[in-house]
Amino acid sequence: MSVVALDDERGIALCADGAGARHSVETALVGPVAIGDSVLVHAATALARLS
Amino acid sequence: MKYVDEFRDPELGRVLATEILAAVEPGRHYKFMEVCGGHTHSIYKFGVDDLLPENVELVHGPGCPVCVIPMGRVDDGIAIAREPGVIFTCFGDMMRIPGSAGSLLEAKAQGADIRMVYSPLDALRIAKENPDREVVFFAIGFETTAPSTALTLKRARAEGIRNFTCMCNHVTIVPPLRALLESPDMRLDGFVGPGHVSTVVGARPFEFIPRDYGTPIVVAGFEPLDILHAIRMILAQLAEGRCEVENQYARVVPYDGNPRALEVMAEVFELRPHFEWRGLGFISQSGLKLSEAYADLDAERRFSVPGIRVADPKACQCGEVLKGVIKPWECKVFGTACTPERPIGTCMVSSEGACAAYYNFGRFAREREVV
Numbered sequence: 001m002s003v004v005a006l007d008d009e010r011g012i013a014l015c016a017d018g019a020g021a022r023h024s025v026e027t028a029l030v031g032p033v034a035i036g037d038s039v040l041v042h043a044a045t046a047l048a049r050l051s
Numbered sequence: 052m053k054y055v056d057e058f059r060d061p062e063l064g065r066v067l068a069t070e071i072l073a074a075v076e077p078g079r080h081y082k083f084m085e086v087c088g089g090h091t092h093s094i095y096k097f098g099v100d101d102l103l104p105e106n107v108e109l110v111h112g113p114g115c116p117v118c119v120i121p122m123g124r125v126d127d128g129i130a131i132a133r134e135p136g137v138i139f140t141c142f143g144d145m146m147r148i149p150g151s152a153g154s155l156l157e158a159k160a161q162g163a164d165i166r167m168v169y170s171p172l173d174a175l176r177i178a179k180e181n182p183d184r185e186v187v188f189f190a191i192g193f194e195t196t197a198p199s200t201a202l203t204l205k206r207a208r209a210e211g212i213r214n215f216t217c218m219c220n221h222v223t224i225v226p227p228l229r230a231l232l233e234s235p236d237m238r239l240d241g242f243v244g245p246g247h248v249s250t251v252v253g254a255r256p257f258e259f260i261p262r263d264y265g266t267p268i269v270v271a272g273f274e275p276l277d278i279l280h281a282i283r284m285i286l287a288q289l290a291e292g293r294c295e296v297e298n299q300y301a302r303v304v305p306y307d308g309n310p311r312a313l314e315v316m317a318e319v320f321e322l323r324p325h326f327e328w329r330g331l332g333f334i335s336q337s338g339l340k341l342s343e344a345y346a347d348l349d350a351e352r353r354f355s356v357p358g359i360r361v362a363d364p365k366a367c368q369c370g371e372v373l374k375g376v377i378k379p380w381e382c383k384v385f386g387t388a389c390t391p392e393r394p395i396g397t398c399m400v401s402s403e404g405a406c407a408a409y410y411n412f413g414r415f416a417r418e419r420e421v422v
Contacts, residue, residue, distance in 0.1 A: 045199035
């Protein structure tokens with residue numbers, strides 16, 4: 001998924017999947033992310049940064 | 052390569068298939084196990100096995116998290132779901148897994164408030180929206196999904212949400228692999244190692260496989276070229292007399308995994324002395340429960356659960372499928388009494404289950420062969 005918006009206060013990113021659907025994703029396990037980053041997501045948690 | 056289409060390039064697939072054909076010894080039979088249900092799904096969906104020589108056999112391992120949940124745990128979940136005031140939440144696949152007296156979906160039809168969620172965070176949101184109800188999350192999965200559950204429990208603790216608990220069914224990948232390797236009827240020439248689990252645990256925990264059992268393992272991604280490449284790498288190890296852990300999925304998997312995920316799991320979970328796996332029986336230190344520090348968020352402590360072990364239906368051969376002893380189509384009820392619409396066994400429910408993957412994709416190729 002790619003990061004499209006950030007909620008730094010809650011540690012959550014809004015991410016878009018390949019089909020464009022948007023999901024709230026916990027990003028605590030991959031450190032700070034930026035808009036445009038690609039992340040591997042499982043059960044709404046980013047496990048790895050791909051970019 | 053960067054985009055998914057590139058990992059599905061048919062021309063590159065044919066090149067790898069040619070290399071695999073050149074790498075096999077005529078007259079030798081190779082048996083490789085893909086550990087992860089995601090691999091099984093991709094193999095059938097993309098027809099990867101059709102590109103392999105006849106003497107390279109893929110058998111399917113116990114890596115589908117839904118498939119390994121025993122019936123007794125489903126019964127325990129249903130018992131909690133039927134408690135007054137409970138909202139019971141779980142992933143969609145879990146809803147249709149049969150227990151001894153029906154599935155969670157059937158319990159929902161009978162009146163229990165059971166809701167499908169996409170993630171534990173969704174379950175936590177439901178708890179916040181329903182402060183006068185007890186919300187239980189039925190957590191399943193290997194180390195891939197366990198960090199998500201752990202983070203959610205930490206978040207519940209930090210936000211002071213007291214009406215949220217977790218029924219933990221998380222399992223770990225190494226103990227069942229060791230159990231399979233110890234099995235006298237199992238002879239494997241190599242493993243296609245689990246990609247997404249390894250994102251969390253890394254490739255290092257699999258070093259015991261070559262060291263103690265003399266079997267190579269290549270951690271692989273989930274696209275068809277990833278799987279073909281991993282098979283090519285295993286064959287190269289065998290041809291060169293090497294036996295080691297290799298990481299084909301290095302674009303995602305660090306050799307030592309994700310340290311933050313491992314840290315949060317260590318804080319929130321601890322190993323159970325033993326845990327029952329469907330088809331594999333009880334395996335020591337293979338399941339996770341909430342640690343003492345999070346005991347107040349443990350649904351099994353807040354609610355009474357039957358905890359009764361239930362034997363699988365006699366007709367169901369999921370156990371043999373999960374151990375790679377038989378192929379899905381060799382099960383007596385495959386495609387007749389057991390279908391994705393009316394599953395008897397767990398392997399026919401999840402899209403990562405070997406039987407469902409084969410039923411949805413592979414059987415057509417086999418039917419062509421038979422004709």
